Amino acid sequence: xxxxxxxxxxxxxxxxxxxxxxxxxxxxxxxxxxxxxxxxxxxxxxxxxxxxxxxxxxxxxxxxxxxxxxxxxxxxxxxxxxxxxxxxxxxxxxxxxxxxxxxxxxxxxxxxxxxxxxxxxxxxxxxxxxxxxxxxxxxxxxxxxxxxxxxxxxxxxxxxxxxxxxxxxxxxxxxxxxxxxxxxxxxxxxxxxxxxxxxxxxxxxxxxxxxxxxxxxxxxxxxxxxxxxxxxxxxxxxxxxxxxxxxxxxxxxxxxxxxxxxxxxxxxxxxxxxxxxxxxxxxxxxxxxxxxxxxxxxxxxxxxxxxxxxxxxxxxxxxxxxxxxxxxxxxxxxxxxxxxxxxxxxxxxxxxxxxxxxxxxxxxxxxxxxxxxxxxxxxxxxxx
Numbered sequence: 001x002x003x004x005x006x007x008x009x010x011x012x013x014x015x016x017x018x019x020x021x022x023x024x025x026x027x028x029x030x031x032x033x034x035x036x037x038x039x040x041x042x043x044x045x046x047x048x049x050x051x052x053x054x055x056x057x058x059x060x061x062x063x064x065x066x067x068x069x070x071x072x073x074x075x076x077x078x079x080x081x082x083x084x085x086x087x088x089x090x091x092x093x094x095x096x097x098x099x100x101x102x103x104x105x106x107x108x109x110x111x112x113x114x115x116x117x118x119x120x121x122x123x124x125x126x127x128x129x130x131x132x133x134x135x136x137x138x139x140x141x142x143x144x145x146x147x148x149x150x151x152x153x154x155x156x157x158x159x160x161x162x163x164x165x166x167x168x169x170x171x172x173x174x175x176x177x178x179x180x181x182x183x184x185x186x187x188x189x190x191x192x193x194x195x196x197x198x199x200x201x202x203x204x205x206x207x208x209x210x211x212x213x214x215x216x217x218x219x220x221x222x223x224x225x226x227x228x229x230x231x232x233x234x235x236x237x238x239x240x241x242x243x244x245x246x247x248x249x250x251x252x253x254x255x256x257x258x259x260x261x262x263x264x265x266x267x268x269x270x271x272x273x274x275x276x277x278x279x280x281x282x283x284x285x286x287x288x289x290x291x292x293x294x295x296x297x298x299x300x301x302x303x304x305x306x307x308x309x310x311x312x313x314x315x316x317x318x319x320x321x322x323x324x325x326x327x328x329x330x331x332x333x334x335x336x337x338x339x340x341x342x343x344x345x346x347x348x349x350x351x352x353x354x355x356x357x358x359x360x361x362x363x364x365x366x367x368x369x370x371x372x373x374x375x376x377x378x379x380x381x382x383x384x
Contacts, residue, residue: 001132004053005031006075008063014097014115015059021121027128043257044227047249050074051168051231055091055131056081057124060112061098066310073350073359076308077247079105080362083345084233084245086143090131093124145237147178152232153191155198162213163253164225165203169194170232172244179239182274186242186267189274201228201250213253227251227258235264236340240383242267242274243338245347247360260360262347264338268381277381279331279344285373286331292370294329297346300363301327301353308358323353339382342367 003022007015012033022029030049036042050056056078058064064072078092082105085091094112096102102112113120142149151173158166171190174183203226213224230248237243244265251258267274283289301323305313314320326333326348336347348361367374367384374380 001027001055001128002049002053003027003029003128004050004056004074004078005029005059006056006064006072006078007059008061008072010063011059011061011097018057018059018095018115018121022125022128025125027125044222044251044255046074047258047260048168048227048229050077051229051247051249054135055093055128057093057095058106059115060094060096060100060102060106062100065100065103066308073357076359079103080360081233081247082109083362084235089134090127093127095120095124142173142175143234145234147239148174148176148183148237148242150174150234150237155194157198157202158220158225159203160216160220160225161203162208162210162215162224163203164216164220165201166220166222166225166227166229167198167201168229169197170230172232172234174237174242179269179272181272182242182269185274189265190244197228197230201226203253224253225251226253235338235345238269240269241339241381242269243340245338245345257356259350259356261349262336262360264336264347266337266339266381275381279335279337281381282344282375283370283373284375284379287329289370289373290329290331290334292373293331293334293344293346293365294327296365296369297334297348297363298323298327301348301361304361305354305358313354319354322351326352344370 005015005019015031016033019029019031019034030053032042032046035049036045058075058078064075082092092106092110094102094106094110096112096114106112113123142151152170153173154171155169156167171194174186176183216224228250230246233245235243235245246263247260248263249258249260265276267276280286302313305311313323334346338345343364343366346363346365350356350359353361374384376384
């Protein structure tokens with residue numbers, strides 16, 4: 001059971017004690033100061049460990065939480081992943097190690113535990129074991145999403161070289177008694193996508209460069225290897241629409257850190273067949289829709305940036321220009337989206353609207369706010 005520990009560096013001594021306790025219990029805790037070696041690409045290793053984690057423990061203190069939002073990039077990523085989990089899934093376990101303002105995303109979704117209370121460690125371990133039971137059931141029986149059962153499948157491949165490569169891709173397999181043809185078509189689509197990514201990201205024999213990438217001393221050298229890994233979340237799966245989100249990371253051999261981006265795939269289910277649709281197909285007036293989405297995204301992003309940093313998003317001239325450019329009123333700026341529960345969710349990767357250290361941002365825009373420009377009836381992919 002892989003357990004990722006997210007914390008502020010100043011709290012390392014407290015978290016180290018907890019790390020050792022989990023390890024003694026036979027679990028597999030991941031703590032950066034225990035796992036990272038000198039010379040390793042630390043951002044890449046953190047991203048990879050977070051994606052592989054079954055459970056994330058968020059250690060909360062005034063050092064790790066600022067203005068009701070988390071400081072660390074990995075903590076914000078874990079919070080974002082919560083939206084793709086079932087309501088009773090145990091994925092994030094918040095642990096309060098010192099009094100602070102608990103972020104709303106936590107207080108509204110998960111019960112936190114104070115590390116000082118009697119039996120705290122045992123309670124946390126019990127939650128981890130419960131998560132293990134849940135995930136074992138999900139592996140065997142799939143996760144129910146509306147009329148579908150969704151299984152997580154993967155392609156994994158690693159090869160040393162100059163450079164080598166390390167690829168790990170999760171993708172969904174759909175099964176449905178009600179919509180068997182839809183399930184089969186969606187599964188083939190995502191299987192094919194994963195197979196193409198695997199082929200595209202292998203280090204090619206003619207691209208080997210011994211002058212820049214030394215021969216690995218061990219069997220595999222992650223710093224001198226290209227990396228590509230991703231996981232997914234089923235945002236919505238109903239009789240009318242299926243929406244799937246992918247969190248994708250890549251690493252270029254020898255780079256300072258990995259990079260992250262997002263992909264959203266949306267399908268209208270009509271007469272027993274899935275039809276992919278894009279953002280423009282939702283609206284009768286693309287320009288007006290872009291203006292509304294731009295306004296809502298700018299307002300929400302500015303608020304979240306302030307929560308994370310305590311600063312206005314336009315306080316730096318370079319990032320102000322970047323933010324304004326990538327949220328301008330053009331639908332092409334908002335192509336990465338998903339649909340669920342009467343809203344569109346838009347995804348902004350690192351560097352799109354803020355520095356890498358802030359991680360990714362998401363913005364929800366209710367369909368109600370777009371009601372005047374939504375396509376209707378047989379002109380729309382969606383059923384209202």
